[in-house]
Amino acid sequence: MIKESLIGEFEKIVGKENVLTSKESLKAYSYDGTSSWIHEPDVVLFPTSTAEIAAIMKIANAEKVPVTPRGGGTNVSGGSVPIQGGIVLALAKFNKIIRIDKENMTATVEPGVVLMDLNMALAREGLFFPPDPQSFLGATLGGIIAENAGGPACVKYGVTKQYILGLEVVLPTGDVINVGGRTLKNVVGYDLTMLFVSSEGTLGVVTKAELKLNPMPPARKTIMAVYDDVAKAGENVFRVLENGVIPNKIELLDNWVINRIEEMMPMGLPKDADAVLLFETDGIPEAVEKETEKIVEIAKKYGATDVRVAKDQAEADKYWLARRAGFAAVFGKAPTVFAEDVTVPRGRIPDLIRKCKELAKKYAVEIVVLGHAGDGNLHPSILTDIKNKDHYDRAVKAMDEIIEGAVELGGVISGEHGIGLEKQKFFRKIENPKVIDIMKGIKALVDPNNIMNPGKIW
Amino acid sequence: MSSDLKELKKIEKDADQCMKCGFCSFFCPVYQEEHTETSVARGKNFLVKEILKGNQEFTPEMGEIIGKCLLCKRCVANCPSKTQIDRVVVGARAQMVKDKGLGFIKDFAFRKVMSNRKAFGRYVKLASKFQWIFPKGEGNIRHLPDFLKALGQGRHIPAIAKTFLRDQVEEVNKPQDGKEPKMRVGYFMGCATDFIYPELGKKIIDFLTKRGIEVVVPKEQNCCGAAIYFSGDFETGRKLAKDNIDAFKDVDYIVTACGTCSSTLKDYKVYLPDNEDQQKAYEEFGKKIKDATEFVVDVMKVNLDELKLKKEFEGKTATWHDPCHLIRYQNIKEQPRAILRALKGLKFAEMPNADLCCGMGGSFSVYHYDLTKKIADKKMAGIKATNADIVVTACPGCMINLIDNVARSKMPQKVHHLLELVE
Numbered sequence: 095m096i097k098e099s100l101i102g103e104f105e106k107i108v109g110k111e112n113v114l115t116s117k118e119s120l121k122a123y124s125y126d127g128t129s130s131w132i133h134e135p136d137v138v139l140f141p142t143s144t145a146e147i148a149a150i151m152k153i154a155n156a157e158k159v160p161v162t163p164r165g166g167g168t169n170v171s172g173g174s175v176p177i178q179g180g181i182v183l184a185l186a187k188f189n190k191i192i193r194i195d196k197e198n199m200t201a202t203v204e205p206g207v208v209l210m211d212l213n214m215a216l217a218r219e220g221l222f223f224p225p226d227p228q229s230f231l232g233a234t235l236g237g238i239i240a241e242n243a244g245g246p247a248c249v250k251y252g253v254t255k256q257y258i259l260g261l262e263v264v265l266p267t268g269d270v271i272n273v274g275g276r277t278l279k280n281v282v283g284y285d286l287t288m289l290f291v292s293s294e295g296t297l298g299v300v301t302k303a304e305l306k307l308n309p310m311p312p313a314r315k316t317i318m319a320v321y322d323d324v325a326k327a328g329e330n331v332f333r334v335l336e337n338g339v340i341p342n343k344i345e346l347l348d349n350w351v352i353n354r355i356e357e358m359m360p361m362g363l364p365k366d367a368d369a370v371l372l373f374e375t376d377g378i379p380e381a382v383e384k385e386t387e388k389i390v391e392i393a394k395k396y397g398a399t400d401v402r403v404a405k406d407q408a409e410a411d412k413y414w415l416a417r418r419a420g421f422a423a424v425f426g427k428a429p430t431v432f433a434e435d436v437t438v439p440r441g442r443i444p445d446l447i448r449k450c451k452e453l454a455k456k457y458a459v460e461i462v463v464l465g466h467a468g469d470g471n472l473h474p475s476i477l478t479d480i481k482n483k484d485h486y487d488r489a490v491k492a493m494d495e496i497i498e499g500a501v502e503l504g505g506v507i508s509g510e511h512g513i514g515l516e517k518q519k520f521f522r523k524i525e526n527p528k529v530i531d532i533m534k535g536i537k538a539l540v541d542p543n544n545i546m547n548p549g550k551i552w
Numbered sequence: 553m554s555s556d557l558k559e560l561k562k563i564e565k566d567a568d569q570c571m572k573c574g575f576c577s578f579f580c581p582v583y584q585e586e587h588t589e590t591s592v593a594r595g596k597n598f599l600v601k602e603i604l605k606g607n608q609e610f611t612p613e614m615g616e617i618i619g620k621c622l623l624c625k626r627c628v629a630n631c632p633s634k635t636q637i638d639r640v641v642v643g644a645r646a647q648m649v650k651d652k653g654l655g656f657i658k659d660f661a662f663r664k665v666m667s668n669r670k671a672f673g674r675y676v677k678l679a680s681k682f683q684w685i686f687p688k689g690e691g692n693i694r695h696l697p698d699f700l701k702a703l704g705q706g707r708h709i710p711a712i713a714k715t716f717l718r719d720q721v722e723e724v725n726k727p728q729d730g731k732e733p734k735m736r737v738g739y740f741m742g743c744a745t746d747f748i749y750p751e752l753g754k755k756i757i758d759f760l761t762k763r764g765i766e767v768v769v770p771k772e773q774n775c776c777g778a779a780i781y782f783s784g785d786f787e788t789g790r791k792l793a794k795d796n797i798d799a800f801k802d803v804d805y806i807v808t809a810c811g812t813c814s815s816t817l818k819d820y821k822v823y824l825p826d827n828e829d830q831q832k833a834y835e836e837f838g839k840k841i842k843d844a845t846e847f848v849v850d851v852m853k854v855n856l857d858e859l860k861l862k863k864e865f866e867g868k869t870a871t872w873h874d875p876c877h878l879i880r881y882q883n884i885k886e887q888p889r890a891i892l893r894a895l896k897g898l899k900f901a902e903m904p905n906a907d908l909c910c911g912m913g914g915s916f917s918v919y920h921y922d923l924t925k926k927i928a929d930k931k932m933a934g935i936k937a938t939n940a941d942i943v944v945t946a947c948p949g950c951m952i953n954l955i956d957n958v959a960r961s962k963m964p965q966k967v968h969h970l971l972e973l974v975e
């Protein structure tokens with residue numbers, strides 16, 4: 095429990111209205127997007143400046159109070175759950191877009207800016223920030239940086255780390271540092287910017303970010319390809335790429351997901367298909383036309399039973415809405431869902447899918463597959479019920495084997511959701527102990543009192 | 553806790569739908585001002601589930617939290633899991649009223665309003681006119697429809713009519729051409745039209761009788777109950793539902809020009825039923841309810857090109873505000889726009905964020921007027937961007953709030969009900 099006197103100190107820093115201590119408020123900051131992790135903080139603070147955060151960190155460090163940064167609370171690895179209590183540093187009010195620089199194609203933002211708000215502001219300037227976690231309606235730039243988030247568009251554009259030029263960070267000690275800069279090229283010692291990207295709030299609080307932007311592509315097209323075998327869909331992903339086309343998105347829905355989406359919002363997806371791939375191409379109109387033709391040709395050649403090109407944006411929007419509804423479809427159908435985040439090299443996608451199918455049979459559990467096929471990040475999800483012990487135990491075993499299988503295929507245990515609390519046991523098992531030691535050494539150097547989001551990652 | 557949690561158990565399934573993705577925060581007008589979890593569907597839902605699990609009680613703060621919701625359903629419309637937070641919030645309010653009494657939720661904020669002597673005087677006067685709904689006493693003041701309670705607080709609000717609509721119209725109004733009626737329609741006035749906009753009521757009766765429809769206006773009709781059952785007083789809500797069901801027998805349809813009323817009457821079945829008989833009766837009743845906008849376009853199938861614009865609106869530019877109770881509760885979006893576009897001599901300009909709640913939210917605006925003003929500011933920005941001369945809508949509740957905020961923002965626009973534009 096936090097010392098009563100500290101509350102008064104915090105009120106002096108951020109103002110009374112920005113300090114929450116009621117039982118109800120603390121409960122409302124005990125969770126994030128996961129279902130299995132809940133822990134209440136002792137206090138929730140809403141700072142709105144770097145100076146306020148520095149002042150808070152100085153006190154927390156002196157008093158050894160845990161601090162858990164929180165953006166939109168949409169992560170799905172337990173990252174913003176204050177698992178050891180202490181302070182939740184809620185950054186939702188620290189949310190200004192400080193500058194959009196059209197000439198240099200950069201933007202400077204505070205950490206609480208929600209991605210969709212940034213996108214809307216950038217669109218008005220003919221610009222865009224390519225990383226597109228599908229939680230863009232709730233996720234903040236701070237959380238996106240801390241999780242190195244990426245969405246469907248990473249096939250062509252990559253993930254968050256490729257778009258961060260520089261950061262301002264408040265360290266656990268309360269010191270403020272700037273890493274990186276505003277230039278595209280920057281080789282000045284170790285690349286500390288990357289250290290903070292994907293640090294899951296364990297090394298410091300990101301208080302300002304310099305983002306690299308792209309010009310908004312003037313045209314885009316959506317293609318839906320239908321397959322009678324999900325493994326064939328998996329193969330199609332790298333066939334398209336090896337034939338010289340890099341779509342900006344390639345997403346996969348399996349038969350189960352297609353049918354749940356059709357139940358939720360009938361939109362004419364082929365219910366008997368074993369899988370569907372959604373492609374999107376973007377760029378200048380002529381290139382988009384050519385790429386679309388090429389995708390249709392290759393998909394047909396490698397076993398798609400039907401290929402449809404969305405005739406207008408409305409039809410395209412419908413398909414992408416279906417894709418976004420995929421997660422809800424999965425979560426709405428079982429009391430407990432393990433949404434895995436394994437990622438394999440693209441060429442191994444068919445193997446991973448086959449593996450999932452085998453395991454589903456072996457353990458008699460439902461395993462559904464939907465995800466960012468374009469980058470090998472598949473989100474196999476196991477439907478179970480924590481209250482049904484026998485079923486749950488089988489689901490856990492299946493999950494363990496999926497993860498082992500993915501690693502054997504040369505993959506990783508998390509593509510985009512991070513380790514947090516959810517993936518700790520696999521992290522320990524799979525990561526080289528020497529690597530973990532280096533990470534722990536860095537953590538001890540930056541955060542000697544272990545107050546920044548303690549209990550996460552290892 | 554001694555509570556049976558009966559009302560909460562009815563909505564347990566709705567609460568379980570939420571997967572905590574946080575997408576609602578983007579759409580919630582309250583969250584967008586406050587940026588706190590307890591403002592938005594995800595947080596409210598989580599806390600209601602905590603009550604169901606026995607981990608949380610109906611504390612005064614819990615009352616604040618479930619009270620601070622506009623019931624605008626923007627979160628519902630955009631929720632990937634289709635979580636019906638309106639049901640969760642209303643169910644929680646009902647449980648709270650059941651366990652703790654109505655005063656518990658409202659007392660604190662109500663006292664703030666009451667301390668204004670002048671405003672209080674007006675409530676008492678109004679309350680005296682409400683005797684036909686409620687027994688005498690201070691309790692009926694609490695039950696005044698929210699938009700009437702919103703009087704005072706320094707608002708620019710239209711005056712109460714000298715003669716209420718109910719005292720100005722006949723019970724049976726035959727088609728004006730003297731022919732056999734094509735249809736027999738019950739007209740539901742709604743409190744705002746009855747007490748503040750009686751002219752609007754006369755207008756709609758005229759509009760319908762001109763087109764061969766017989767309009768009955770049963771005197772026994774009561775308040776729709778929105779202000780009452782959305783606050784959680786289901787007992788009174790069911791009484792009003794019964795009054796209204798009994799008042800409207802032998803009609804083909806029941807039409808109202810108040811978007812909140814039409815949705816409230818349709819939705820007795822969603823919130824109020826306590827047994828199967830009620831469920832059935834509410835469902836049957838709901839089927840007959842039509843909002844005036846959908847009645848004109850979908851049922852009467854009026855040839856819109858023949859509608860005549862009133863002279864005073866000639867050459868004006870109009871913009872449309874979607875009442876939450878039309879667009880999200882009833883999925884009525886195109887009908888009013890079709891009418892506006894068809895009116896020759898009128899220019900129609902779509903405003904950005906047309907579907908954004910105006911900030912009224914029934915009792916919300918009484919207890920959280922500061923938030924109402926901030927939310928309305930965003931609406932005002934949308935209106936300004938259109939350069940429209942008039943703001944058109946189809947809910948007297950919204951009209952009251954829009955008039956207040958247009959005046960407060962010193963904007964030139966006039967606010968009208970859609971039917972006021974038509975000859």
Ligand SMILES: Cc1cc2nc3c(=O)[nH]c(=O)nc-3n(C[C@H](O)[C@H](O)[C@H](O)COP(=O)(O)OP(=O)(O)OC[C@H]3O[C@@H](n4cnc5c(N)ncnc54)[C@H](O)[C@@H]3O)c2cc1C
Nearest residue numbers: 165166167168169173228229234236237240244295300510
């Ligand atoms: C339906 C759904 C779909 C999703 N889709 C995707 C997807 O396609 N791709 C993807 O990558 N992710 C996805 N996610 C996961 C999640 O949205 C991302 O991890 C996102 O980046 C989290 O952002 P946030 O603002 O919500 O952060 P939070 O959840 O609040 O926090 C995440 C982590 O970042 C830390 N943190 C937050 N702000 C700061 C800061 N300013 N400084 C330091 N640390 C900070 C927290 O301590 C925590 O460890 C999805 C989630 C959901 C619910």
Ligand code: SF4
Nearest residue numbers: 570571573574576631
């Ligand atoms: S959008 Fe729906 S599912 Fe997501 S947090 Fe809000 S209510 Fe829950």
Ligand code: SF4
Nearest residue numbers: 580621622624625627
């Ligand atoms: S109904 Fe409106 S005010 Fe209430 S939680 Fe949903 S979006 Fe927010």
